[in-house]
Amino acid sequence: MHEHAARNASSDSTTPTLGHILFGLYLWEWFISLGFEWDFIIGKKRLRWPMFFYFVNRYLLLGHFISSMILWNSKGQEHPINCNVVYAFMRFFGKGALAFASINLALRTIAVWERNKYVTTGLALIMLGEFSIIFLDVRDVLKSSRWSVQGHVCVNGSKNDWLRIVFLISMSFDLLVLGLNVYKIGIKTAAFTRYCRERRRERSILRLTYLVLSQGIVYFFVAFCVNAAAFIVVTLPGLRNTNASRTYALPAYVLSTIVACRAVRALTKSGSHFENLPVLSNDPAFDISIGVGSNPGPTRASFLPSIGGKLSTEDLENKQIEVTEPSARETRSDYLKELKVVPRIPLESDDKHHSPKRAQDFV
Template structure:
């Protein structure tokens, strides 16, 4: 068992920390560059700017500035104020984790049609999360000649509480979304619902296990460096999957409308450009006229991509606007006369 606080071990851990941070910075810079077309579409007016985009941009660029600050702290050869720089990095990095959870919370609120029974608890949870994020200085860093900025101490109690809170928060958001997508909608599942379901699961597992790894090393408290080495990966992976979920939803809206086909007791989604089919044994509306044979009528509804709704037998389930998070409740579709 090594002496985690020996000079040799701290030097080794510092070298590992340096390489891990550079690798993660490269990963995140690649993620930002490859998705700049989405950001640029807002600046050029190709996409309408709505309030959910504010949290998306804050999430992405808070973490971007954090990674730049970390690289400065690790690579500078000129003496700087390490404590101020690490305080900035800590607050911005923790804010990125909090904003990632907010991005998924907004989608969950929209799925529940802005139900106050969902909004109020989630807002309270978000405020509790940010009360931990903004606790203040949790890291102590000093300048060491020949080494640069070195982390010399951490407040492990608050750090662990913040990551555990994030894990619980993500679990609540996942359960609310899954309940609405699985139990709250009857009939066939549309492509949009399948996308929301899969993205929710992927986000939860990636964010949960990255936060869990950070919590384990914080609680082990091996030394100051090992206690924070997995904090940055947790923030990066949470931000990447949350922002990708936002972009995938918006891009889904641009693929075009869906056709919902009546098959008796329910409506089934079919993408535009394909031929809807009625399963064998399903009931349709049939009319028989002399000299005209038997005619089968099939009711179809074309849903615009900015406000999607899904229907079952006599009941309408609202699907949120993919960009604004608003729900269209006044839209009606009339059946053709028989």
């Protein structure tokens, strides 16, 4: 036990170097994205419940680095600190940030699957299992951490078994949601393309699907690779039960949080986050949830606005209007082109060089 703690204390000397670099990287990412949070504070964006996981994810990782700084700077001090509390906060904040990053990606998966009860229940159960492992890890840390009077440093005698399990769950979870998104978005993309080709829709109707496909899949893939690399590192024989393995787990915390939060910001700004993709709810050629042989009613497309935001000019131009049957006049822009334009009656103040005309001349 004491030999294991001494090895942890000696290997902990490599922690601050990489830790400070990653802390600086995350602080830079945190500062450049504060404008997104400011929009919620001033009311420019409407705050909804899914954003709770976004903010918790960001500030859990920030709390992890703050508690880590306290631990790193306490080395060599004469006055002891409460090592149990510091280590417990470090473990909970770090692994909690990793779990909430997975939750942010899972919410996007649930939205893409249109809140399918089987997908939602399965992902929720996996996340509950991961949080259970995190609390078990915190419990072990509270029992095994102490202040070393000889080395004037906090030592931790716990093993990294829970750390490996957490990374294994996160890696498997990210791979699962990656597969679910690739499968569902692939079907939707094919449906969108086929419908646009048949109905001659404007190319802008593919904007939301293209955004999720081009940005979302990349985020899921990066998160999976980061957790897979961290799992491989913490399972190496030479790093299995040392603080060095926890040090090399820091990049997984940081990169997973950055990837998940950037995914949230990208799709929230585009107006498609935590909402269903625009589908024609009554058109079997467009909505894959309708079975063959159904009797569709009026055709209507729903372009959902962003969270708390207003529809932009582009959204208004591309917003579909409800019609009783498909026709060439399906988009707002086509509808406006067919309207009869009535010229404005010029006033005398418009042009002093021309004589005023009567209203009857313009009817």
